[in-house]
Amino acid sequence: MGREAGLVVPAADGSPLITEHYFPRTRGDFPTLLVRSPYGRGLPWAPMYGLLFAEQGFHVVLQSCRGTGGSGGAFDLWRNEAADGLATVAWLRGRPWFDGTLGTVGPSYLGYVQWALAADPPPELKAMVVQVGLHDPYALFHADGVPRLENALAVGVGMTYQHQGLVPSVRAALRLRRRLRTATTALPLRGAYASALGTEPPWLADVLAHPDAEDPYWRGASSAGAAERLRVPTALITGWHDTLADQTFEQYGRLRRAGCPASLLVGPWTHTSALQQGWPEVFAESLAWLRAHLCADPSGLRPTPVRVHLGGANAWRDLADWPPARTTASWYPLPDGRLTRQTPTDSTPVTAFRYDPADPTPSLGGPLLSGTAGARDNSVLEARDDVLTFTGPPLTEPLDVLGPVAARLSVSTDTGHAHVFTRLCDVDAQGRSVNVCDGLSSLRTTGGTAAQVTVPMGTTAHRFAVGHRIRWQISGGAHPRFARNPGTGEPPLDATALTPTHITLHTDSTLCLPHGSRPALLPAPPPHDRPAHGR
Structure with a gap:
């Protein structure tokens, strides 16, 4: 060479x-x-x-x-x-x-x-x-107008320091980790992250300052x-x-x-x-x-255009296309914390919780750029008072979820301003709850009237095994992965005050899971036998 x-x-x-x-x-x-x-x-x-x-x-x-x-x-x-x-x-x-x-x-x-x-x-x-x-680039930095704060800071470190060499890059990453909490809880948030990065890249300030996908700033991006x-x-x-x-x-x-x-x-x-x-x-x-x-x-x-790893089964599956042909099943929350396939008869409140931006619901795992990304045990997170969970019965046969997952939420608030974070988890026989996929959306309500919002929760291929349970997790945020909602109506970057929000979930909320037939599985092949399809 x-x-x-x-x-x-x-x-x-x-x-x-x-x-x-x-x-x-x-x-x-x-x-x-x-x-x-x-x-x-x-x-x-x-x-x-x-x-x-x-x-x-x-x-x-x-x-x-x-x-x-x-x-x-x-x-x-x-x-x-x-x-x-x-x-x-x-x-x-x-x-x-x-x-x-x-x-x-x-x-x-x-x-x-x-x-x-x-x-x-x-x-x-x-x-x-x-x-x-x-x-x-817009979707890297914002989700439904909400800054993907932790990702933005990780990109700031990467773009600023990685081309300078390994030592400056490692030092910058460690500095960000030490100062992340201080930088992401400052009021106002705008510009407060400069000390965590060691600088304030002009392009980073620009991308965070334009949360609207239709803003001319993003034209051509x-x-x-x-x-x-x-x-x-x-x-x-x-x-x-x-x-x-x-x-x-x-x-x-x-x-x-x-x-x-x-x-x-x-x-x-x-x-x-x-x-x-x-x-x-x-x-x-x-x-x-x-x-x-x-x-x-x-x-x-390989003979097919798609190969996916099926979570929960630790096996690979070859497919003709993605997503595969499927049916979507609806799951509904009950006031007692159960998750059921039975359609509710009214839209009365299921339950309510208090989201306090001064003690924001923390993020845990999921799709991040940092080393904390991935599947994690959600038990500590789900023990918080500001996290709702709805759990299905133990499965008597395996259930495969293949394709895009979504939640249709009916929510009311007392301040009129909130974020909703919703997550699909797999609960094993020992009670360990592991995140599969998730998503966040912002909403505004008026006069206590319930607002309807659809939250895309990403795409997955996951097998829920016999004896496992499906869990639906709902909260008011995931900080610092997403900038917190201040509850005042101010933009998250410019807020100077924080107001707790009471969020009420109604029974006509729905978790939509793309159910697939159980696939024939491929044993994990050796690395040299994992090439791509070419037709």
């Missing part, structure tokens, strides 16, 4: 983009992979993408995005990536080793730059592999439209607790509707563990897809 370091590629505005070229030592023509990153060109990008893929027979062009890793110009969260990607492809056309066959690969923001390039794909682009990837007309074969990889999983499912749906060749792999991973514990599967899937579409070698492709 060879390496050319310190190459300079002119960006769309002429700024120098610092680039490295990894290549096989053997003679012959090889396709090229473009990997553009705002996180530097060292660990883990050099060994995981530069070295590893060059050893598999690819030229790898590893480049620092504008304003990062020594590249010139100023970094912008999304506005330069399409133009700079096309400028890099134009530069490639002049390289004697470039044979005109191009693929892209990479995770997270490295997925966003792929979608940006795909908005107007150059003719050389023949395959993409988007791993735990982003296409909509989402690259969702690229998937609606794409013809470049694209492999998508995510995990059930990946903070960008919903975006991956959106990408897959658009690609399939457009008739674009696409594959989907969903593992038992978080955003970060997909590239750690999940790396054998992720690498095998990526390599098989790239070989099939760049090297005309489909031998590693």
